Amino acid sequence: MAILSLRVVVPSCYIYHSKPKIVRNPLFSLRPNQISASMSYEKELAAAKKAASLAACLCQKVQKALLQSDVHSKSDKSPVTVADYGSQALVSFVLERELPSESFSLVAEEDSGDLRKDGAQETLARITKLVNDTLSSAGTYSVSPFSAEDVLAAIDSGKSEGGSHGRHWVLDPIDGTKGFLRGDQYAIALALLDEGKVVLGVLACPNLPLASIGGDDKHSSHSQVGCLFSAKVGAGTYMQSLDGSSPIKVQVSATENPEEASFFESFEAAHSLHDLSSSIAKKLGVKAPPVRIDSQAKYGALSRGDGAIYLRFPHKGYREKIWDHAAGCIVVTEAGGVVTDAAGNPLDFSKGKYLDLNTGIIVTNQKLMPSLLKAVQESLDEKASSL
Ligand SMILES: Nc1ncnc2c1ncn2[C@@H]1O[C@H](COP(=O)(O)O)[C@@H](O)[C@H]1OP(=O)(O)O
Numbered sequence: 094m095a096i097l098s099l100r101v102v103v104p105s106c107y108i109y110h111s112k113p114k115i116v117r118n119p120l121f122s123l124r125p126n127q128i129s130a131s132m133s134y135e136k137e138l139a140a141a142k143k144a145a146s147l148a149a150c151l152c153q154k155v156q157k158a159l160l161q162s163d164v165h166s167k168s169d170k171s172p173v174t175v176a177d178y179g180s181q182a183l184v185s186f187v188l189e190r191e192l193p194s195e196s197f198s199l200v201a202e203e204d205s206g207d208l209r210k211d212g213a214q215e216t217l218a219r220i221t222k223l224v225n226d227t228l229s230s231a232g233t234y235s236v237s238p239f240s241a242e243d244v245l246a247a248i249d250s251g252k253s254e255g256g257s258h259g260r261h262w263v264l265d266p267i268d269g270t271k272g273f274l275r276g277d278q279y280a281i282a283l284a285l286l287d288e289g290k291v292v293l294g295v296l297a298c299p300n301l302p303l304a305s306i307g308g309d310d311k312h313s314s315h316s317q318v319g320c321l322f323s324a325k326v327g328a329g330t331y332m333q334s335l336d337g338s339s340p341i342k343v344q345v346s347a348t349e350n351p352e353e354a355s356f357f358e359s360f361e362a363a364h365s366l367h368d369l370s371s372s373i374a375k376k377l378g379v380k381a382p383p384v385r386i387d388s389q390a391k392y393g394a395l396s397r398g399d400g401a402i403y404l405r406f407p408h409k410g411y412r413e414k415i416w417d418h419a420a421g422c423i424v425v426t427e428a429g430g431v432v433t434d435a436a437g438n439p440l441d442f443s444k445g446k447y448l449d450l451n452t453g454i455i456v457t458n459q460k461l462m463p464s465l466l467k468a469v470q471e472s473l474d475e476k477a478s479s480l
């Protein structure tokens with residue numbers, strides 16, 4: 094098993110350049126029917142990139158402090174709480190500020206319930222300071238400091254239920270909390286739904302190396318970290334460094350040969366059935382051991398071809414939430430990949446907060462999908478008959 098465990102030197106606050114120089118590869122030029130789709134959502138994508146970059150900056154400050162603190166405090170959940178809420182407040186603030194003319198609906202993981210309880214004042218004060226410090230060090234907005242009430246209101250603007258009508262932002266302010274606490278991978282995942290479809294997505298992965306983490310490159314140095322993936326319907330997927338390099342277009346692995354493919358799965362066995370993934374991979378003929386990493390960073394890594402397959406089979410009874418897959422899904426599909434449930438159905442983000450799925454989520458390229466689906470079905474049948 095390959096485990097990517099990184100203790101990183103945290104970069105200083107990212108300065109997000111709102112107008113990056115986009116390097117377009119003529120090999121991937123747009124077809125005429127894609128042009129109208131690609132023309133729209135331009136300012137929404139720019140706002141999403143800005144929001145996720147600022148939130149990543151806030152999270153890195155907290156993770157850095159967490160990793161430097163003494164070992165006993167690492168089981169303390171409060172640092173991640175502060176970062177979760179702070180990230181959500183910042184994203185909500187930036188989106189509303191950048192897109193003032195649009196009606197604003199946000200479906201997000203956190204709410205302010207616990208922060209309004211007696212005894213939470215100190216935590217709320219820490220979050221408020223963190224949000225204000227991040228905004229002032231980025232120097233993007235000349236706003237008077239946020240009050241604690243402003244922070245609570247910004248967090249609570251994420252209370253929308255989503256659905257199939259209109260536009261809804263979808264946010265996981267820290268995806269991969271366990272990875273965040275360990276000092277490993279996590280992501281800030283932000284997507285936009287329009288009439289129930291994901292039309293853009295951004296994944297900020299502060300600890301993901303800019304170089305490939307795929308099979309053969311496991312031993313290469315992972316010194317430069319911090320990736321920002323962004324995708325817009327009909328316009329492909331781009332990756333840039335979180336500290337502001339030019340975006341480059343990325344594509345999923347083109348391999349047709351499972352023997353060459355490596356596969357990603359959750360680091361946490363409690364999040365996905367590792368035995369089932371191993372049986373599927375074996376049936377398919379995958380030779381490499383699984384690459385286990387936390388969060389939607391898996392979708393980002395897959396979108397640039399680091400691995401060719403992502404398998405996710407949560408334990409019985411777990412319901413997947415839209416914020417855990419919306420951004421990752423468009424990042425992979427716009428890079429040429431396919432994301433389905435175990436029966437081969439596309440994910441439906443139009444039903445509110447939850448995804449109604451058949452058994453699990455599988456991700457790969459177009460060529461490998463038919464044989465992957467067959468291996469999944471056979472493994473599920475074997476599992477059912479052994480019960
Ligand atoms: N019991 C669980 N089973 C599956 N996924 C879970 C479970 N508990 C939390 N998650 C969510 O799974 C995602 C991370 O999974 P992984 O890193 O294994 O891919 C996160 O979105 C995490 O939520 P959270 O956003 O609170 O971290």
Ligand SMILES: [Mg+2]
Binds near residue numbers: 265267268269416417
């Ligand atoms: Mg999550």
Ligand SMILES: [Mg+2]
Binds near residue numbers: 202265267268269270
């Ligand atoms: Mg989360």
Ligand SMILES: [Mg+2]
Binds near residue numbers: 202270
């Ligand atoms: Mg959570």
